Amino acid sequence: MSTSINPLARLFAGADQLVAEIERRGAEGADHPSDARAEITPYHPKALDLTVAEIVEETETTRTFRMRRTDGELLPPFLAGQYISLHVQVGDVLTNRALSISSSPAARDHYDLTVRRLRGGRVSNHLIDTARVGDRFTSGGPIGTFCHDPLFHGDDIVFLAGGSGVAPAMSMIRDIVDHGLSRRFTLVYGSRHADDVIFRDELDAVAGKHPDITVHHVISDPGPDWTGEVGPLDAALISRLVGPLAGRMTYLCGPPGKYAYLVRQLESLGHPRRRIRLEANSVALPPPADPRWPAELDPEEKVTVTVRGQGSVEVPRGRPLLDALEDNGLRPEASCRSGECALCRVRVCSGEVFHAEEARLRASDREFGFAHCCVAYPLTDLEIDF
Template sequence: MSEHNVLNIVTGFTEAIQEKDELAKTGTDFKEIRGQVQQTVNQLHPKRLKLKVIEIVEETPTTKTLRFATVDGGTLPPFQAGQYINLFVDIDGVLTARPYAISSSPLQRHFYDLTVKRAQGGFVSGFLLDQVCAGQHFLSTSPMGTFCYNPLFHGDDLVFLAGGSGSAPARSMLLEILERQLPYQFHLIYVNSFEDDVIYAQELQALAEQYQNFKLTTFVTRPGENYQGRSGRLSTEILQQLLGRDLEHKMFYICGPTPFNETSAMQLQQLGIKSRRIRIEANGAPKQPDANPGWPAQLSLEDEVVVTVRGRGSFKTTAGEPLLNSLERHGYSAENACRSGECSLCRVKLVSGSVFNPPEAHLRKSDKDFGWIYSCVAFPIENIEVQL
């Protein structure tokens, strides 16, 4: 096996392969090394990680980076820059989880950095920012997600459009490029509301001054009187000025709030960028469902509906709350990860009634055909019954 195989970093992998080859020569049953294979699988992608907070860095008045290591001090599973973990929390008896992009470098295996920005009315972000301190323990999933650089198809000219905490996966991608000394161009176009909202401001500026292959362009949409940088929102004209005319071979990544993502993608398409050259990662909760076409005109977000969980009970909620959130608030757990309609882990069976699915609910055809819904982006528009 090639010495450059990424699996060689997993403790015991090389030895297990050598033993397998020796067993193959004698025809010995491979069951003898089954435990070693399972151990390797668990190192690469365990179902759950036991983590503890080892450091907290205040990035801005509304943002902190929480650094997590394993409870036993061991190495963490490898990940690709741009991936996230789903962090489980218990807040006053409510068990829930939120996905956070890993903002540290993939070359760093002893900790994961998660950058958390306060969301307006955010149930979990407020808890993580206000109540968590070093030493606390958490459970999480292994790294997951497809918002990653693919060297076979994405080329070497990368542009990242980030809004708010959407800079977290951008930082991970950037650090990997610089630390590996990869021959890629990386242009980060970073938009925030206020000057003191810019996460990693000093670090990004220092890296842009140090490395010729990294270009940083920041925008503030609500600048103060003494602000000297670029202000205003992105537009097709501004993007054209920043990117030039040679756009065909650039690869674009977009991460930020849903409205930012949608607008940025539309502007790039207006410049002639093909959709296959644009990668989008949802960052934050879905936008208000009644802002989408197809929402029942007579229905208010505050209208009350009844959700019945087959064989387990019922509860009241509102039409404007994602089904997954209301299930968790009332003590019903459902496996979940992305909370943005992408991964399908949170799917439940809709037995009766109707739900509204916004555009970001990318239901597979088979799920639609068999009555499955993705609870993180499903909004009950009448009384419903579901099966978990």
């Protein structure tokens, strides 16, 4: 058997080897399902058993947790910009959070998870206050689409980061350095105070050694000793720092409440929306902040949610359905907690839900009545199944 290959596919590194492998498997016959699972599992594991090997204090409010596989084996490969969903027991509640990997894809003996303390943040505060070297956690494998694809995204990147949103940018920068990639990378990193800047020494050192990597720090509340750029990060400042945007892919990662503003600033510079990529693994804005929320409904008023075969619970309308279920010991599978990955889909058998704008509903979700419960809010009494 001979497998034809489109000449354009030759542009992909490894295309010839891939075709040869397809021909080999075709000649040998279909692999047994168990053989396929044995090959796939090391790259896409259902669960990872991780141990905290080191904790680095990046700033007063930020820690990097270096996680190694408890069995000592190499971790699955990942693309710079991806995240893992870390399962965390906080009191009586078992929950998870999507945490971007800040380490380089070249280092598969560990994942670095950089966590910043958030006001009212259940998991971030718990990790910073209680996690210790030697603690064990479970997680899913690497996941996410907020990564660089050179075929579609080009080799000239602009990255606008805020706070701990610098984590995926750090992974991308380390990837460029460790693999000697021919890629231009411009980071504009906003922080409130100068002492809030995460990875500042490493970022400045890398930018000093690599002419294709540029780092601009922007401080919104500068002290008397700050001599660098001062926010807000508006269209004029973006244009001055990064230059013309034509043909460049722009990445945004930071507080979700800033996304709409930054997109408007970029679009005012003539930058098309298709050239702007947003990190999705962040918490959606609460219902009162969404103008689409029905004004006549009180977010604090409780409704009844019945899970088929698992009982009923009373929950406030304004609490994400996933959080409300976890509060009551009910745990749909979940990963991104931002409406993108669809792992937390539940079927709405009766009742009505409100989806945050971040929800990435599929046509099949709408047709068959599925909700992404991480960004869904119960408007009425519900019956769901999962």
